[in-house]
Amino acid sequence: MNRVTLRRLIALSARLLLPLFLLGPATALAQPRTETIAIIGTGNVGSTLGRIWAAAGHRIVYGSRTPETDRVRNLVEETGNGASATSQADAASQAEIVLIPIPPTAIPDVMAALGDLTGKIVIDPTNWWEFEDGIAVSPRDPRDSLAAQVQALAPGASVVKAFNTLNYTVMQNPSLSDGPVSVPIAGNDPAAKQRVARLAVDAGLEPLDVGPLQFAEYLEEMLRLAIGFRELNPGQAFDFYLRLRPN
Numbered sequence: 001m002n003r004v005t006l007r008r009l010i011a012l013s014a015r016l017l018l019p020l021f022l023l024g025p026a027t028a029l030a031q032p033r034t035e036t037i038a039i040i041g042t043g044n045v046g047s048t049l050g051r052i053w054a055a056a057g058h059r060i061v062y063g064s065r066t067p068e069t070d071r072v073r074n075l076v077e078e079t080g081n082g083a084s085a086t087s088q089a090d091a092a093s094q095a096e097i098v099l100i101p102i103p104p105t106a107i108p109d110v111m112a113a114l115g116d117l118t119g120k121i122v123i124d125p126t127n128w129w130e131f132e133d134g135i136a137v138s139p140r141d142p143r144d145s146l147a148a149q150v151q152a153l154a155p156g157a158s159v160v161k162a163f164n165t166l167n168y169t170v171m172q173n174p175s176l177s178d179g180p181v182s183v184p185i186a187g188n189d190p191a192a193k194q195r196v197a198r199l200a201v202d203a204g205l206e207p208l209d210v211g212p213l214q215f216a217e218y219l220e221e222m223l224r225l226a227i228g229f230r231e232l233n234p235g236q237a238f239d240f241y242l243r244l245r246p247n
């Protein structure tokens with residue numbers, strides 16, 4: 001079975017299960033079938049999710065510092081389904097959903113460049129770690145997650161932490177992991193989380209609403225654990241698979 005077929009099968013089964021994972025069948029069915037998504041950043045994560053979501057029928061607008069370069073033009077062509085590239089601010093103005101796959105150090109400048117994001121969903125996949133003796137540690141103030149910083153810079157937006165706990169190579173090809181891969185989602189707006197969950201399903205991944213945006217701090221720690229393990233165990237990595245059970 002090829003990767004595309006496998007991704008479609010995983011997406012189909014996850015889509016059937018999505019209402020059980022999140023808010024209930026009626027809410028799930030009320031979601032738009034296709035989204036316009038601004039992806040601010042054309043690196044590993046942005047280009048990977050852009051291609052995947054376009055293949056799932058969504059329209060992608062890349063927001064780049066260099067939208068006119070051959071590299072970004074090629075990405076737009078590869079993405080297809082009416083994709084385009086423009087400035088960061090123009091991309092955000094065209095979409096209800098804005099993904100920010102950028103270096104964490106760029107968050108203040110990029111959020112300022114994006115302008116007023118009131119009413120939009122901002123998906124934050126950012127992570128920040130440094131190594132001390134092979135252990136991945138946080139260089140940030142532990143009281144303030146990156147997602148909390150993003151929310152403070154866009155107070156009128158619904159910020160959702162998601163897609164930060166898995167490597168982009170697994171997003172490209174979920175079957176690299178020998179089983180389902182979770183996308184834990186944290187945010188304060190249930191409807192926003194539902195739309196982000198649908199995008200995870202479209203990528204062949206399994207969304208799980210883990211709680212409020214306050215929990216983004218723990219999702220950022222999950223990534224540090226995975227990165228630290230990889231550093232200490234050359235040639236090995238793990239992916240997170242979380243599943244619900246009665247308590």
Ligand SMILES: NC(=O)c1ccc[n+]([C@@H]2O[C@H](COP(=O)([O-])OP(=O)(O)OC[C@H]3O[C@@H](n4cnc5c(N)ncnc54)[C@H](OP(=O)(O)O)[C@@H]3O)[C@@H](O)[C@H]2O)c1
Pocket residue numbers: 040041042043044045046063064065066100101102103104106110125126127128163164165166167168169
């Ligand atoms: N790599 C992974 O597997 C992975 C997985 C999950 C989460 N993450 C997190 O997701 C974020 C993006 O990761 P990535 O691997 O996609 O990074 P990347 O390949 O370095 O891409 C980051 C993109 O951000 C844009 N950008 C905007 N302002 C920037 C600035 N001041 N300096 C540099 N780039 C800037 C650039 O796009 P333009 O040149 O088009 O402006 C750049 O291509 C990071 O926070 C990372 O920790 C990464």
